[in-house]
Amino acid sequence: MASLQRAATYVEKGGVGKTTSAAHIAVAAHNMGHEVLLVDLAGTQNDLATQFGLSIVERDSDTDSSVSIDAPISAVFGDDWEFLRDNIDDLLDRMTFSTDEGPDLIPADPGLGGADNNLANVPLEERYQKLDEFVDDLVAEQYDLVIFDLPGKEDNIALNGLFAARNVVAPLKPGAFERDQLQKLDATLDEISADLNVDLGLALIIPTIISSQETLSESFVAHVSEEYPGIVGEPVTKTADIGNNQNAGRTLYAVPDDELYATGKRAREAYSANTEQLLSQLTDR
Ligand SMILES: Nc1ncnc2c1ncn2[C@@H]1O[C@H](COP(=O)(O)OP(=O)(O)OP(=O)(O)O)[C@@H](O)[C@H]1O
Numbered sequence: 001m002a003s004l005q006r007a008a009t010y011v012e013k014g015g016v017g018k019t020t021s022a023a024h025i026a027v028a029a030h031n032m033g034h035e036v037l038l039v040d041l042a043g044t045q046n047d048l049a050t051q052f053g054l055s056i057v058e059r060d061s062d063t064d065s066s067v068s069i070d071a072p073i074s075a076v077f078g079d080d081w082e083f084l085r086d087n088i089d090d091l092l093d094r095m096t097f098s099t100d101e102g103p104d105l106i107p108a109d110p111g112l113g114g115a116d117n118n119l120a121n122v123p124l125e126e127r128y129q130k131l132d133e134f135v136d137d138l139v140a141e142q143y144d145l146v147i148f149d150l151p152g153k154e155d156n157i158a159l160n161g162l163f164a165a166r167n168v169v170a171p172l173k174p175g176a177f178e179r180d181q182l183q184k185l186d187a188t189l190d191e192i193s194a195d196l197n198v199d200l201g202l203a204l205i206i207p208t209i210i211s212s213q214e215t216l217s218e219s220f221v222a223h224v225s226e227e228y229p230g231i232v233g234e235p236v237t238k239t240a241d242i243g244n245n246q247n248a249g250r251t252l253y254a255v256p257d258d259e260l261y262a263t264g265k266r267a268r269e270a271y272s273a274n275t276e277q278l279l280s281q282l283t284d285r
């Protein structure tokens, strides 16, 4: 198997399409023949599970339509992790769930908030490496692409995700402050690279929720492409198909053509092009 490639969706802003992009890129990469693992580190809302129609509950509540978390991702950040890793044979299998669309998913769990707090007490030289070690130790054997969906803030979990991924996918939607947002992201990644002594890079910027009817959208795309030549992907059209199908527990890739608007088909094509661009970018780095 080819070596593991890694990326994280990260922007310090909510509602820009981080989760949507992580999910659509994961399915597109799966359809291109990759073994893909998605990891939800973006708080406890479990948006990625919802995106794939999985309803996740904690271990002891038992209902028919839901799946329960046996081994939560937050354990990776805890004191007992090394013991668990060395003593449970099928640990990664117990952490992952299959989706109907191909990629496997490690859902968010309620322990992530506590894990973020506890990391503050871990010595600096180990604090940001926990997720990276988990990926090296367990994920690299079974997958060739891992995508982390990160929180929209710079907490210890996000820093672990950035350290483990190295490559950032930044979806951005048009708006008054988006230019600043991009510069801030650049500066933040430089700062974190220096602090953590890794080389973090922007692998792909995706203009999202772009409407051809709005001049703001058009000038936004033009500006971003000018500022960041080479790493700006195909703009993703604004479409009701995305939200509607998220509510139905599927990505655009699971929807038959005749059930999509023209905008939905364009958005899906954009995500396919963006996935190809990302994969070649990751190979080059
Ligand atoms: N191309 C699109 N067209 C229309 N709506 C979209 C599109 N992409 C995403 N959305 C909608 O925008 C909202 C935000 O998207 P998403 O949840 O992916 O953002 P996020 O950055 O992960 O947000 P959060 O910071 O809350 O995790 C969702 O309701 C989603 O359905």
Ligand SMILES: [Mg+2]
Pocket (backbone or CB within 6 Å): 018, 019, 020, 042, 047
């Ligand atoms: Mg999200």
